[in-house]
Structure formats: C-alpha cells, structure tokens
Amino acid sequence: QVQLVESGGGVVQPGRSLRLSCAASGFAFSSFGMHWVRQAPGKGLEWVAVIWFDGSQTYYLDSVEGRFTISRDNSKKTLYLQMNSLSVEDTALYYCARAASTSKFGDQYGMDVWGQGTTVTVSS
Amino acid sequence: IVLTQSPATLSLSPGERATLSCRASHYIHTYLAWYQQKPGQGPRLLIYDTSNRAAGIPARFRGSGSGTDFTLTISNLEPEDFAVYYCQHRSDWPLTFGGGTKVEIK
Numbered sequence: 615q616v617q618l619v620e621s622g623g624g625v626v627q628p629g630r631s632l633r634l635s636c637a638a639s640g641f642a643f644s645s646f647g648m649h650w651v652r653q654a655p656g657k658g659l660e661w662v663a664v665i666w667f668d669g670s671q672t673y674y675l676d677s678v679e680g681r682f683t684i685s686r687d688n689s690k691k692t693l694y695l696q697m698n699s700l701s702v703e704d705t706a707l708y709y710c711a712r713a714a715s716t717s718k719f720g721d722q723y724g725m726d727v728w729g730q731g732t733t734v735t736v737s738s
Numbered sequence: 739i740v741l742t743q744s745p746a747t748l749s750l751s752p753g754e755r756a757t758l759s760c761r762a763s764h765y766i767h768t769y770l771a772w773y774q775q776k777p778g779q780g781p782r783l784l785i786y787d788t789s790n791r792a793a794g795i796p797a798r799f800r801g802s803g804s805g806t807d808f809t810l811t812i813s814n815l816e817p818e819d820f821a822v823y824y825c826q827h828r829s830d831w832p833l834t835f836g837g838g839t840k841v842e843i844k
Contacts, residue, residue, distance in 0.1 A: 649833075658836070659773075673831040709781075711780075723790075725826075
C-alpha cells in the first residue's frame, strides 16, 4: 500500500545538525513532489519545504532557509531533510507528505499522503 | 499569506452541522485545501481547490468560497468527524496553514 515512513529524529543540542529520512513505498516516488511539514507540541501544522519530483526546484519556509536542505534520491525512493544550526524553535514532529497533483508537471493542489512523523527535540 | 480559522473550537453533537471558516490575508483565488487531523495521526486531505473532495472523502464534507473567505461544512456529523481541521493555501510560496479548528463532542 501507499506509505511514507519517517526516521532520523531524536534529541539534539542547539546549534547541532540532524538529517531526517522519509522512505516511500507503494507508488511511483519519482513522479511526485514531496513536502516536509512540522508540528510543534500542542500546536498547529507548519509547512517547511518542498522539492519537485526530479529535484529541480525547492522552496523553504523563511525561518529555515539557509539552515535546512531538502533533497531526494529517487533510486532509493527516499526524501531527506538536512537540518543544520538547530534551535529550540525547531522542536516538532516532522512529517513528510506527498504532493497531490494530476501529473508530475501539473499543479500541486495539496498533500494527499502523510507519514506518521518523526520527533525532533532541540534542547541543551 | 496568513490564514485565520474560526472558531478555535466548535462543540456539537453527532448529527449536527459544522461550519468552519478560513479567512486569508490576501487574495488566493480558489487555491485552498482542508485537512482533518486526529490525535496521534498525520493529517488527511479532505478538500482541495476550495470545493473538490479528495479520493474517498464522503459527500457530507463540502467546501466553498473564493478570494479570501472560505468555508468547510460538515453535514450530519458522524462520531469519526470529531477532530481538528486545518486549511492551507497554495497560492504562493511559502505555503501556510491556518491555526486549526477543533470540532469536539458537546
């Protein structure tokens, strides 16, 4: 079945780095854009980053631009989020999500498949 | 673009109608989606581009609006509909979500 499984979360000190992974299965991963979305404890959803199906385009939340890098390996069906210079404000549950679209070149109209998330805690 | 959802909490009984609002700080055409999130779960896409139901979403979920004002209506609430609902625009980058509306059992 269609599935996304995140991993790589943990407890890290401020200023350190962490890399999240998202393993996809059950669909043609290389045909879909992918997002990272986070949710701080007890808070709402916050979009973090997106990458096009072929990795040719990326966009970021202003507060993570320059610190986070979204990437993908289509041969491994895996999405990544490299997070550097982490701060306590980055503490959250991080979800990967598939970009819903009519085709790989079509408009992305939402996020139609979500993982269960991986928890990142930034604390000294 | 800031999305403001109201009310923050809606207390209703099964069988009643829920009306959730999402207001955008700027014009976003009809580029608005709605998600449902239950505790311990990832969100689920309900509605995209204001009024299109995602695959497998029951007809009791209906989206409407345009421009800056949008509404999600859930008619005849079922027990499984009690959850938190978020709106999200796709008008420009960065994407943003509203703060959420919790639909709770009265």
